[in-house]
Amino acid sequence: MTCHEFWNRMPELEAEPEALEHARQCTACAALLQDQHTLAAGLRHLAKNLDRREASPGVEARLVREFWVQAGLAPASATGRAWRTSLGWAPAAAAVIALAVFLIRGRQPEPPSSRQFAAFSVAAEQGTNDPVLAEADFIPLPYSSDPVATEDADLVSVEVPPSALVALGLPVAADAGSGLVRAVVALGKDGVVQAVRVLQ
Amino acid sequence: MSPQSEADEELLERVRSGDEQAFVALYRRRQGTIFRFLLHMTGSVNSAEDVTQEVFLILLRDKCSYDPLRGTVAGYLFGIARKLVLRHLERNRALAEHGLEDFEGTLLPVLAVDADPMVDLMRREGLDQLQRAILALPKRYREVVVLCDLEEMDYLAAAEFLNCPVGTVRSRLHRARALLLDKLRQRVEPRLQVKTLKPARSLL
Numbered sequence: 001m002t003c004h005e006f007w008n009r010m011p012e013l014e015a016e017p018e019a020l021e022h023a024r025q026c027t028a029c030a031a032l033l034q035d036q037h038t039l040a041a042g043l044r045h046l047a048k049n050l051d052r053r054e055a056s057p058g059v060e061a062r063l064v065r066e067f068w069v070q071a072g073l074a075p076a077s078a079t080g081r082a083w084r085t086s087l088g089w090a091p092a093a094a095a096v097i098a099l100a101v102f103l104i105r106g107r108q109p110e111p112p113s114s115r116q117f118a119a120f121s122v123a124a125e126q127g128t129n130d131p132v133l134a135e136a137d138f139i140p141l142p143y144s145s146d147p148v149a150t151e152d153a154d155l156v157s158v159e160v161p162p163s164a165l166v167a168l169g170l171p172v173a174a175d176a177g178s179g180l181v182r183a184v185v186a187l188g189k190d191g192v193v194q195a196v197r198v199l200q
Numbered sequence: 201m202s203p204q205s206e207a208d209e210e211l212l213e214r215v216r217s218g219d220e221q222a223f224v225a226l227y228r229r230r231q232g233t234i235f236r237f238l239l240h241m242t243g244s245v246n247s248a249e250d251v252t253q254e255v256f257l258i259l260l261r262d263k264c265s266y267d268p269l270r271g272t273v274a275g276y277l278f279g280i281a282r283k284l285v286l287r288h289l290e291r292n293r294a295l296a297e298h299g300l301e302d303f304e305g306t307l308l309p310v311l312a313v314d315a316d317p318m319v320d321l322m323r324r325e326g327l328d329q330l331q332r333a334i335l336a337l338p339k340r341y342r343e344v345v346v347l348c349d350l351e352e353m354d355y356l357a358a359a360e361f362l363n364c365p366v367g368t369v370r371s372r373l374h375r376a377r378a379l380l381l382d383k384l385r386q387r388v389e390p391r392l393q394v395k396t397l398k399p400a401r402s403l404l
Contacts, residue, residue, distance in 0.1 A: 047349065
């Protein structure tokens, strides 16, 4: 047997006495055969180390859910790569939403802070239920949570500097000067100003 | 008859009629081999899980075209897995450059490193090198090593799964092992970079 024939009969040559005889006579082939045996042992060792490796339980759970979807028992949901991709996009989507909220809020007037309200010379006549105050005269604030319903709101009469009205996003006449402006604010059930009516 | 003792074909029939238990039984029976094949082919747990899931999704959806006359359910599933992973590897060629972090914790504890790669094959570093060498094999050689050497499948079954003659499996396996040895030796004795020499102009 030549070296060429020897290697052509790999990898089952161990069972053939003729091949083994060649390996005994040819040191080069014997060395290569030894390497092959070591490699085979390494591969068996590797296989043994990984033979219990399985897909995570999450894969089964997603497949069972897909089974229900196919059976019409559950709403369709993202699976597989789409599922992983959507997870990957989630932080980006959250960041975009947060940025959008920030920008929208940034464009809105800041609600008056407690300090500003303290600055209001609260001539606050609590519970001013002036019959002449019509709902249409109230200017809803951009962040107000519910529509203005003055019959349900607590109305508070205040005197505020024009700058406070500007901060609320309300138009103030240029000749308002530095004096105080009388206004009525409608407070929602949560105590937050929902609308403002400027009296002067 | 319990789902564990049923043949794959019977389970698949029940899956098609909407039996969840049958699906779970078939999945648990076949996912391990498919997952490990995919893990060895991609070197990535995430990719292996993604493709494993895709394989079984095909069973659930209308795309399942299993024909019992053409082979076994296991062969059918493996054929899908192979097709999907080859497509996946084409899309993500860079995966071949991945480290083996996904395999971490699955091998033997660290022992002494030997200069001889063949002796070292039985130790952790040697096994890491072996895994890298397998991942670096061309796909057609990698799959025969995974099937025949790692999953200990016989040549006939491997030939059925790979849809090729038994002789092709044997010759590819032979070539794959030679390439593996070559790669393992190169790690210890990197080949010298031989620059192409330009012909010198004669001074005479």
